[in-house]
Amino acid sequence: MSLKALLKTRYGKGFRTREAIEAHHQRSFARFRRAVMPRSPFYADYADTPLSDLPRMTKQTLMAHFTAINTCGIDREKAFEIALRSEQSRDFSPMIGDVSVGLSTGTSGQRGLFLATPKERKLWAAILAGRFWPNLARPQRVAFFMRADNALYRTLGNPLLRFEFFDLLDPFDTHLPRLQALAPTVLIAPASMLKVLAIAQNSGQIALSPKRVISVAETLSPEDRDIAKQAFNCQIDEVYQATEGVLAFTCQEGNLHLNEAWMRIERDIIDPQTGAFCPIIHDFTRESLLLLNYRLNDVLIPNPDPCPCGSACMRIARIEGREDDALWWDGPNGAKMVSAEAIRTTIACLPSPITDYRVIEKDKHLTIWLEDAAPESETELRHAFAALAARLDVNLPALTIRNGLPAEPDFKRRRIRVERQPRHCE
């Protein structure tokens, strides 16, 4: 592990001013332009180009130019072949040289490749351990639930650390005895899995007492946070981590901050009213597969208030989910974004409580699935949604309400989603 990065994350004061962040970015990019960009056939000629003038990248264009962009001389087809073989065999040890190769399917179904060199893996481990390791002097046991293993995440293993991987594709019941035997001090899982584990804990199927619980890989809703917090009796931390790296994580105060120590993050604002934006990242710690002027389609809601922790890194109120999942309702003054938060709050505040729900918008038609709903829930829900639309000055779309939840094997599925062709907002 990179000791310097670990200590800095754990004990460093961080950036107290915007000027300090700017200066850090200036220095980091000066080095990056000199030492890294010339090694990428794609970027070699761009070493003096301002960041915002570089070719705009998305997951598609990054994959299209993968072979020329990466600095390791790795061919895209070969990387795909290795990553696919790992997925099928569930043996995730193969690497190309010392570079680990991973595959991301994402919610859009589009496949992406990512690379990590030993240096990148160490940095990742150091930052996360620095921030979230409960006690540096004590051995820790980490349970990590994820869709696919990758050498990236094994870096954390050392004599002080027992690290066990739980494959999300394994049947849920097989996890419980293993998890109980491990008795993790740190539990890391996607939000939906945390919720299921919290229910298992509440029903007495498991009795864990983790010191840290960290939600990764998908948006943690306030409802799920509360359920997990109660079940495990500790604060739920959040790491907003995509294939593209660690974009944000919670501070000591439990608030999300963008990871501006690693990357420069610009905002493509899609809803001026809330300031909701899609991040455009320039990562100066990523030296294998360069990420420059790279636009993500996640929607982030900023929080302009300073955080009591003192960090000047931009504070995020929440991650709204994918841009393609934001609801847009028509109104007299044009279409407006209806945030997932507004939908969640509306359902959470219904007079008759609901155990769980799904909201799916398709072709301007809204279908809401309710679990364990009372007979009066449907009327209450219609009233509450009509009131929400009136407040936002938009028209409520056609609304169908169903009992029970749709069959849903995929843990990546969110409660609120929109099914449509990808929308381009540039």
Ligand SMILES: [Zn+2]
């Ligand atoms: Zn903070």
